[in-house]
Amino acid sequence: MTTPLNCIIVDDEAGAHLVLDHYLKSFSSLTLSASFYNAIEAMEYIHSHPVDLIFLDINMPGVSGMDMLEAMPDPPLVVLTTAYSEYALQSYRYQVVDYLVKPIDLPRFTAAIHKVFRRYRPLTPAQQEGNTAAPPPSSLMLKVDGEVIRVQLDSIMHIQSWGNYVKVYTEQQVYLSPVTTTEIEQKLDKLGFKRIHKSYIISLQHIQKITHGEVHLNSGVILPVGNTYRRDLMEYFR
CATH class of the missing domain: 2.40.50.1020 (LytTr DNA-binding domain)
Known part of the structure; x- marks a missing residue:
């Protein structure tokens, strides 16, 4: 993979941003494009910027991580990051790549990234030519x-x-x-x-x-x- 994946962090805790940002710097194949403390701002960003991977907290004030997933018909790859393990089963209905329970250590984070690369399937040149004209949004x-x-x-x-x-x-x-x-x-x-x-x-x-x-x-x-x-x-x- 020559082009790094564009990643964003969506979490209402400053400590989580610091940890994830530090871990992401260990991977040259990942680029942190933006960080958000609420889901609404993140969704606005995704609407107009390419995002390959979201590190998404579940329990956030206002719009939760689950609400955000529900609102996106075709979300990027998602790794959930949360302090609560009870949402694990529910989360997989949204085809999330992995579910990380805080505090997250580097070996567990690395395992999640390996899952991301196994799931990620970039378009081939032929597919890219056939997808240059994306259909306009209907909503x-x-x-x-x-x-x-x-x-x-x-x-x-x-x-x-x-x-x-x-x-x-x-x-x-x-x-x-x-x-x-x-x-x-x-x-x-x-x-x-x-x-x-x-x-x-x-x-x-x-x-x-x-x-x-x-x-x-x-x-x-x-x-x-x-x-x-x-x-x-x-x-x-x-």
């Missing part, structure tokens, strides 16, 4: 009330700026999420959504008509089109 992960939930993109009608939050209006309900309009716009770029105002992003598939500087959605909602965004919106339909 969006949102932080809502301290949890991470999956929202299907085709159910989102429009998004409204709400201070340091956004309101995501779907066909079923409205979600309030602590993310800026600009951040969520970047996540939805080229996925059938357009910014039409400093306060609004709309789903193009839910547009009924555009008239007199307004967008009429299928839901009956009428939203203003800002001067800055009007030309880009109209050119999209030419």
Whole structure:
């Protein structure tokens, strides 16, 4: 293996970060790309960065390690690191590579890494050529009330700026999420959504008509089109 695996640590204890970071430095085939003290920040990082291996704690405030695994449909390889042994059986339903009980010593950590390398199967050049165009995502992960939930993109009608939050209006309900309009716009770029105002992003598939500087959605909602965004919106339909 010539390219090191990109690893991240997700654990709410500073001591665990120090131990794992120290052990990882013993392996030239592993690179610690980032460290996180909560699952939500880690999931945001995984959304936009390549990660091959996660060292994941189970008991964390808010979103637990198990909640994080449940929220990811296709997670990277995972080695669980925990002070509790009673979750071992439950954890293997998520196809984790290994389960390390704290305090973790170097021989046990090394054994887990050997399991990682046996499990890891990088793409061959031929497979890489056939996978250059990955299918676009069909859903969006949102932080809502301290949890991470999956929202299907085709159910989102429009998004409204709400201070340091956004309101995501779907066909079923409205979600309030602590993310800026600009951040969520970047996540939805080229996925059938357009910014039409400093306060609004709309789903193009839910547009009924555009008239007199307004967008009429299928839901009956009428939203203003800002001067800055009007030309880009109209050119999209030419």
